[in-house]
Amino acid sequence: MERKEIIERLKEGSPEELFKEADRVRKTYLDDEVHIRGIIEFSNYCCRSCLYCGLRRENENIRRYRMLPDEIIKLANEITQCGVKTIVLQSGDDFGFSQKVLCRIIEKIKEENPEIAITLSIGERPLDDYKAFKDVGADRYLLKHETANLKLYERFHPGQTLKRRLQILEYLKKLDYQIGAGNIVGLPNQTLEDLADDILLMKRLDVDMAGIGPFISQKDTPLRNHPSGNLDLTLKVLALTRIVTKYTHLPATTALSTLNPTYGQVLAFRSGANVIMPDFTPEEERKNYIIYDNKTRVDLEKAKTIILEAGRKISTARGDSLKWKRHQKAFASI
Ligand code: 5AD
Numbered sequence: 339m340e341r342k343e344i345i346e347r348l349k350e351g352s353p354e355e356l357f358k359e360a361d362r363v364r365k366t367y368l369d370d371e372v373h374i375r376g377i378i379e380f381s382n383y384c385c386r387s388c389l390y391c392g393l394r395r396e397n398e399n400i401r402r403y404r405m406l407p408d409e410i411i412k413l414a415n416e417i418t419q420c421g422v423k424t425i426v427l428q429s430g431d432d433f434g435f436s437q438k439v440l441c442r443i444i445e446k447i448k449e450e451n452p453e454i455a456i457t458l459s460i461g462e463r464p465l466d467d468y469k470a471f472k473d474v475g476a477d478r479y480l481l482k483h484e485t486a487n488l489k490l491y492e493r494f495h496p497g498q499t500l501k502r503r504l505q506i507l508e509y510l511k512k513l514d515y516q517i518g519a520g521n522i523v524g525l526p527n528q529t530l531e532d533l534a535d536d537i538l539l540m541k542r543l544d545v546d547m548a549g550i551g552p553f554i555s556q557k558d559t560p561l562r563n564h565p566s567g568n569l570d571l572t573l574k575v576l577a578l579t580r581i582v583t584k585y586t587h588l589p590a591t592t593a594l595s596t597l598n599p600t601y602g603q604v605l606a607f608r609s610g611a612n613v614i615m616p617d618f619t620p621e622e623e624r625k626n627y628i629i630y631d632n633k634t635r636v637d638l639e640k641a642k643t644i645i646l647e648a649g650r651k652i653s654t655a656r657g658d659s660l661k662w663k664r665h666q667k668a669f670a671s672i
Pocket of ligand 1: 390391392482484521522551552553554555556593629630
């Protein structure tokens with residue numbers, strides 16, 4: 339699909355046809371199974387200053403926490419015992435967790451649960467760290483590009499560049515990680531052209547996963563007064579990403595559920611999504627992981643209910659990227 343057509347479709351007044359089309363593409367490439375990824379938000383320390391995010395280092399209104407390595411490992415084991423086959427380790431960009439400590443955590447989780455996949459979502463680090471994490475068993479890496487608009491990127495991420503973000507994603511791919519990017523829909527001054535560029539960028543990067551969610555304001559950030567993103571527009575971006583990128587794993591994000599607790603995620607499943615990421619962070623910590631305000635609690639039970647409500651099946655597989663699997667096979671045959 340050309341940029342012009344993507345923009346036209348983002349403008350469509352009644353997007354039902356677009357959602358149905360995305361749903362057909364999803365069914366063709368990925369069938370009806372929904373993959374569950376269990377997320378542990380193990381630290382809310384962050385050295386960045388992203389203008390939209392409540393974890394930004396300038397925010398003094400949240401209590402900062404770091405879970406202990408043993409707590410993280412124990413929780414990962416419990417998640418595995420629930421039948422969940424992917425553990426997502428997420429945190430702010432926290433250098434309080436050294437390469438060595440993170441490697442020990444990854445290694446131990448893999449040693450005790452060899453059948454599961456580990457996804458890291460821990461931001462920008464020295465390249466050497468990514469290699470070390472892969473060597474001890476990390477399988478996937480989420481690093482949302484947030485916005486493909488260079489000017490907006492630099493405005494919302496003081497001290498960071500889109501160029502670096504993309505270099506890291508390319509490097510992660512070279513290391514043979516399954517990679518995830520993704521954007522925020524509804525940032526101040528973001529245009530439909532920018533959203534089309536987000537979709538085309540994810541296509542160009544040939545991502546295995548993409549997290550697409552609406553902007554939701556957080557009261558302790560500079561964007562506190564900006565209105566939240568629009569549900570239909572977010573679903574349109576999701577649907578078009580499905581149509582353009584085909585096999586990609588696309589979560590029905592918690593941000594969509596926060597925007598519309600009753601229908602947000604079910605609608606996402608009907609518009610191209612095939613993944614859900616229930617939160618396993620212990621209550622004490624979770625209440626301080628305030629990326630944005632009023633974050634909905636999507637636990638395992640709720641995730642399963644939503645999958646069934648959307649008329650879909652709960653996958654029992656690890657849910658690796660099909661693109662990545664094909665690539666592995668091609669290599670094995672050389
Ligand atoms: N609204 C929506 N998404 C946000 N994120 C951070 N802050 C917000 C916000 N206010 C998203 C970013 C980040 C992910 C962990 O959370 O996309 O990559």
